[in-house]
Amino acid sequence: MGYLGFTCLKNAICSLNVVYMMVGFLLMGVAVWGKSYGIVSSIHVIGGVIAVGFFLLLISIMGLYGAIKHHQVLLFFYMAILLLLFLIQFGMSCACLALRREQQENLLRASWGLMANDTRISLERHLNCCGLLNTTEDMEDFKKDVQLCNAACKDTKKCFTCGDVMLKRAGEALKILGGIGLFFSFTEILGAWLVMRFRNLKDPRANPSAFL
Known part of the structure; x- marks a missing residue:
């Protein structure tokens, strides 16, 4: 049973951890795909x-290596990082x-203001739109953006x-993002709990006199 x-x-x-690894590869793959197709041109993003x-x-x-080797130090730091990520x-x-x-x-205005012109043009072309918001407080910026815009709808x-x-x-x-984030955050707390229990177990195949 033990x-x-x-x-x-x-x-x-x-x-x-295999699931986390797949998500990591997926994020990097999506970023490279977005860059190669010109969806996002900002190197910072x-x-x-x-x-x-x-x-x-x-x-x-x-986490994978720590679990396979039952490495106490790695499992401890892995558990601490998972708890921090959860918070x-x-x-x-x-x-x-x-x-x-x-x-x-307000967040869109702040993000738009930090974007380089090339990033704005790329975004407008991808979304087929021009400018950010056509409101009184944004009117001057809106006129400038429309002049630079080369989206298909401009014609x-x-x-x-x-x-x-x-x-x-x-x-x-x-x-959707909030729901997915909540779901994965609870998998992190689950992972930390599993690691805590796993660290306190003695490997039945190990030398009984070995230090754990």
Whole structure:
């Protein structure tokens, strides 16, 4: 029974880390795909997504190796990192679910203002829109953006603003992101609990006199 319990926990931790590894590869693959197809041209955005995917990949490798070798030090740091990630991801997921439209507009304005012209042009061409928001407070910036815009809809003079296009889907997207974030945050707390129990078990095949 002791061997079965040890093996079951070990396999559960390994399976969880394989999932994290796949998510890490997926994030890096999506970033490279977005860059190659010109969907996002900002090196900062691409680099950020790749960094997150690479970090998740490293964490999953640490957990996988620690579980296979029953390495006490690696498992301890892995558990601590999972708990930290849980707190960060849980807070961010709750913030996504609670974000109002006015706050979304303010965030869009701030993000739009930090974008390079090439990134804005690429985004407008991909979304087939021009400018951010056609409101009184954004009028001057909107006119400048329209002059630089080369989206296909500009010739038809029936362009929507990029702010309207993004905000139309923002509520649903934030709910999806918040829900997925909450789900994965609870898998992290589950992983930390499994590791805590696994660390306290003695490997039945190990030398009885070995230090654990």
